[in-house]
Amino acid sequence: MKNLLFGMAVLFFTGAANPIFSQKTESPTFVGNIEGVKEYSLSNGMRVLLLSDQSQSNMVVNIVYNVGSKDEGYGEKGMAHLLEHMLFKSTKNMGDIKKQLSDKGGQANGTTWFDRTNYFEIFPSSDENLKWSLQMEADRMINATILQSDLDKEFSVVRNEFEIGENDPTRVMMQNVFSSGYTWHNYGNSTIGSKEDIERVKAPTLRKFYEKYYQPDNATLIVAGKFDEKNALQYISEYFSAIPKPSRELGGTYTVEPAQNGEKYFEIKRNNDQQIIAAGYHTSAFADKDYAALAALYEILTSDPSGYLYKSLVETQKISSVWTFSPVVRDPGMVYFNFDVPKDKDLNQATNFVKAELDKVASTKYTTDDLKRAKAKLIKDIENEKNNTINFAINLTEIVGAGNYKLGFLYRDNVEKLTLEDINRVAQKYFKTNNRTLGVFRPSSNEERVFPTEFRENQIADLVKGYKGKALEKEPAPFEASIANLKKNLTEGKLSNGMKYGLINKELKGEKVQGSFRFRIGNEKDLQDKNAVASITAALLKAGTKNKTKEQIQDELDEMKSSINLYAYGQSFILNISTYKQYYPKVMGILQDILTNSIFPETELSKTVIETNTWLEGQLKDPNAIANNEVQRLASPYPKTSIFYISSLQERIDDNKKVTRAQIMDFYQNIMGASNGVGTIIGNLDPKLAAAELEKTFGKFTAKSKFVEVKPTFFETKKQDKNIITPDKENAVALGTSSFRMAQDHPDYPALVMANEILGSGGFLSARLPMRLREKDGISYGVGSYLSVPITNDVASWNYYAYLNPTKRDAVEAAIKEEVGKALASGFTQEELDSNKKSYANERKTNLGMENTLINLVNTQLLFGVPVEKFDEQNTKIQNLKLSEVNDALKKYLSENNIISVFAGDFNKK
Template identity: 65%
Template sequence: MKKLLLSGVLCCSLLSLSSVYAQKKSETPKYITNVEGVKEYSLNNGLKILLIPDASQSNMVVNIVYNVGSRNEGYGEKGMAHLLEHMLFKSTKNLGDIKKMLSDKGGNANGTTWLDRTNYYEVFPSNDENLKWSIEMEADRMINATILQTDLDKEFSVVRNEFEIGENDPDRILQERIVSAAYLWHNYGRSTIGSKEDIERVKANTLRTFYEKYYQPDNATLIIAGKFDEQKALQYAGQYFGAIPKPKRLLDKTYTIEPAQDGEKFVELKRAGDSKNIGALYHTVSYADKDYAAVDALGEILTADPSGYLYKSMIETQKASNIYFWQPTTRDASYIYFGVSVPNDKDVKAVNETFRAELDKIATTQYTDQDVSRAKAKLIKSIDAEKNNTISFAINLTEIIGSGDYRLGFLYRDAVEKLTKEDIQRVAEKYFRSNNRTVGIFIPSKDEVRVKPAEFTDEQIVSLTKEYKGKAVEKEAAPFEASIKNLKQNLVEGKLTNGAKYGLIKKEIKGGKVQASFKFPVSNEKELAGKTDTGGILAQLLKTGTKTRTKEQIQDRLDELKSSINFNFSRQTLSINISTYKESFKEVMGILGDLLTNSTFPQNELTKTINEYNTYLESSLNDPQAVAFTEIVRQTTKYPKDSFFYTQTIPEQIDAFKKVKQSEIVDFYQNILGGNNGVGSVVGDLDPKSTAEILENTFGKWNSKSKYEIAFPTYFETTKLDKEIITPDKENAVAVGRISFKMDRKNPDYPAFVMANEMLGSGGFLSARIPMRLREKEGISYGAGSFTDVPINNDTASWSYYAFLNPTKKNAVEAAAKEEIAKAIKDGFTAEELKTNLKSWQNERKTRLGIDNTLMDLVNTNLQYGVPLEDYDALEEKVKALKVEEVNAVLKKYLSLDKMSSIYAGDFNKK
């Protein structure tokens, strides 16, 4: 299920369910162990409980993981686990409408299904009410979901639409076919989203049987992480989950083992698409196997940019434009998959033969200590980054729990840290054989040394993990209240000698993490005319080498420091985002300074970057989403082609990138870029004085030779338009509409317009009208909603709606969306809608304020535009004071179907 942004505060009483549980005996969870801050408890009914406290968070997450996924599906049940996930957002016998409550409650909620597990989580601002409600709700839908046939009749079309969206991605479909061909018997060869026919035909009673079998406490792990009261968490878990009896049924073990592959397999997929892709799969091992870490490291050694062996042979030589790998985290024997993108001007069959020849070298290549060190640094950097983001860590534990036990993640890390080149050499020779590969035709041969993956029993996993204690528990970060008042109290502002301004947000982040965000506006509309593409390419080339460091050295050192530097250039602003750690901040900023002043922009890197960009763009030529969202901007703005506000067609983008020259990149770098008009924010437990010195050394003398003058967009009034674009043989379609008007955020109508948009399409999917009508009531769209663009420093604003749909539902979606918009404009909203959406909106903002990126954005906006930090709270006060009549008047003032331009992209010739 895709990510759902839910908003609001629970306003109804839950006395009915509370009284039910109050009548049953509460149980105190039993303490089991503490592994590096992950505290394990259990209940008598078999439920596992993991607590991961982090006082530095202002949010918390409740995540429940069920050990059931597509691996557990039988004949005629393909997609049942995923369909059931959708149905558990419907209703329960005790609480009623789950989606409505989640929508009212707010925050960030989701449910996902994969090969070995299904999970449901909610991220909310930290308080006892949210904690209690989340635990109570998850306990109720564990055993009391209604699973009505009427709900299923609506939801299967939504799931089918989700299926169709994936069918538009050639690389994804190729991977799905290769995986299917690679597995003869095991269910890992079947897509989790399932068979469209099974999804359409399954009945509610069959789905209920599946639900009652697997959705039980002895098959689940409850995770609570972030900032919360541990004792109350245990109390609520004991109260609500402890009241659920241990099931009498015994879960049968899955016992299908994939036999050793006995020859190379090849898949040729022919269907509509605009990109050329190659994939290769090798059977490997389960996550519990120590070889898993070695195979992961080998994948990095082979594909890393710029040091990877396959990267050098395929990308450096420009035979392909992109290469990646991944190895799923699974309970049973897994696989490693390599994906390659091929430019349209290349012969994909010839490139495939070259690729297979390079793959054949993997087993015989002599790997070096530097290869292993580089790969370990990258993997450990990723592991640490995830562990130090408590909310994400708790959610990502889902995969590891699905693979057998949460402690396997720590064992994997330990295995990575111990890797040697002998381990890499061993797994290369063992698994990377042509007869263990799926990419080509079947070739009969004799005397093959076949690879048979080892089986791991539950008992073996218990033996591996039961005595594991992990490393020492890290020091807990200090609490940080999510409020503007607290932000101001912990904000230190400064100015560099060249005029650039910065803000240091003093906040401890788990693991000593430091985040930074910088914005450097440059030049003027005249000097930037026709240079948009040059700036965009330049930003991607800033890490490809300097006078003192090669691209490889830059990436290696950043990986060793567990740090990253990312650049982006749009219109007239260079954006820089940094992720690092307290002890590495000075060195990382030194590397950044080198990139900003000494970059060399090698011609071969420019060629590769353009090749990669254009290969991606070629794959988007007939993608309904890319086509629709590009065309709606083109139809509603009429800039000259050399303006950086002009929106290019995809073919124009491809052509423009081909024309970018190295001399233009160098000229832009030397004369346009500079930091003298910049702003930036840093979040971390840093010393203000040393931070000021580091920032001064990095940016203080970096000045642009071009005079900076901010450029403002032109207002173009939209007119009524309904344009249809055919994208042949695409399973999904997109509808998008836009209305332009004049408004900035200081406009007295802005607060009312914010709530009008919230109620019309941006709020919760059971409180906003467009998603409620299209998804919930009629089931004709997987995703629908609205969004606004109201700027800070000019009055060129817009409102847009969107919907993803089956092409055959185009007329129904168009009619339903316009009816809802027309009805809202004519009759307005009700006071109850305003009340519900106000609470939802407030809670969503509270959640957002607990995110470091939000804090940096607020400070940067203050530094760049002079917007007081207090405006964040002031807007909320203005919105709270609104009357529904004011909201309705503003909606009618700014929106009109007679001024809405709409684009529909898809294969509308389908029947």
């Protein structure tokens, strides 16, 4: 089941000591402990959840308000999301929220959905960060300024976010399924809202909405990761308990969607090559036990390769792919089915095929193997989420929005208790033609209409009352986020074929194990004209071996809550694994089978090409895809014979069609190998056992083709501005690049990194480009810059991006050029340098608390000989930079005369 958040509005960023209240405070009251989730309450109605994980080096503060697009009235569509944006502006006591978040580094985000809005901050664990986050969220709860001057700028940013979604055919289709399927309930409205309402709402109206819903009795505060629980409770008491419980009664929403009277049909006609068939069925609320049975049914229907719809539609090549999405919601929801159709297929005929297969869902007799397979996949996903404490705390947002955090545990319990009767029952109950949104209205008599069960507040309270959960799991050991500690817990070695490996001894929650491997392959001669072959070969490695079918491989991985992902491009073959300590040997055994015994069935090759090309066809008229492809082709004009040649989107489609099984077998048998590669595993594994399994898996995985690194060519870019018209597209994009010579070991590299931080990538929207285009002018939802500086060669580039309304094209171009010109002419200020040094250091510390960062550091050391100590050395160099060095580096490597800019969008719009 694909979790595509079609309407979730997201404000994403990376990036005061005065007391807030003077009222009497109280200590939070302990309510209970459900599997490590400690619940507390305050007399003002606020719920508090604490999730301690001392193995983390980071902490997250996440606050969830039970208000979303469901709660919006006439003329208020999009108000919850717009308010989410506004609450990143300022508060009465804390001042500029973005500036302080920027100074602290870390990561922060705000999201809005049907039933809830949330805000969270991830920081390195410290008492200072914990106290600041709690103090800030308490002040933001009731003291946001919500100024009309800020709103005047922000509504354009939100409108641009709306327009970005309008360019995506899949999002447009999903939104129309929901809006057509719901007659009265607000789940039919997009969270981003109505463009007209967004543009017309005034600050006083927005403040009324804020004062009604942003109150302690409508909030759940979640603190997770590594933190001092005693201090957390003290700060919560100090900052939140003093907020009085409001006198108003929310009352809640009471609209119930009536049963559908017949099948609904809609059609959208827009300028795009992508063909999509979509279907929606009214289903259950998350609190309903039917939700678990339905989730299993979706897996049974759509999973690759065992799904019934997958087998009947994708394997027969009637369509190219199928997936589902069923949001976690408070009231009876809807499941969305997406069927992608290649443009060379007849859409009417494909629609008839889809409807015929959907009509079979209710009458199919599912098997115990179907149930076992689906339960394994769902339980794997549940366990993997639970064992990542930071993500788990953030994902609890959805469960809280659905009514109560304990519902997540009940859902898991319901999955574990599923029977075959449950699957057949929900299939028969919900999958009726008159409950579907897809086709035309067809009158009929004696219809058995579907009435999903409604859950009132008291029913949910009764449902979770006294729930105890499972026994608490063993807490993983603490792990200090530092390079010194990484080295202390690192074991390095070499296999018989020359492959190097690293083992990081770190206990992960649930005894999880992660691994990442990177193999350098081939040479210029052997890789010529093989870009498509390489990509498809990697995609097909799990399509079956001499010993196991594709279905058996996927079933075994799901049973072990594990995954294997493989990619190939250029001279890189990338392999990632995720598993658990007890399953590590078995997963490595499956991997060995894949690497040595894959058979690449013709039918799977054909399906993969069709699926890949269907996706590419959807990109042919997408402004972002077009601009990205074109700016690369202009900046790197390699000949077609080069392995670095940038194919056009249509060329990629044509090349994929030419790939044969013989080419794949040749690539697999002669070019793929591990001799010139490295890999790092993180987890609490016995080093001897881990190394022995690596030897079994990779020791004999050698390539016949000799690896010889192909160095890229340096092309000096020259000033060029190019417009590409993409008709009938609501959003546009601007991309730019400028080339220069530099490797990461160059003395100027730290200074250029900091220059780029100040110009376009650093802080919490505080870099110059986002401050100008988003915060000041309000003409771009997303804008910034980034560096691409390699390790082993000196072909580098500076790049920028901006998303915009097509009518703002000239204003965006002028603003970007003006800001770059000002930086080059006048340089940066000492205040900017000091602020970005601090946020850069904090962000680096946050990254060290993430498993992927540790793995990448070790792999870089093994592959390129870059010691892990360079991570700290880089920050030391940054902190010691002088302002003159930063300004000089920018002027030395960036010139307005060398920037290629590509603008793609419907610039004929008025």
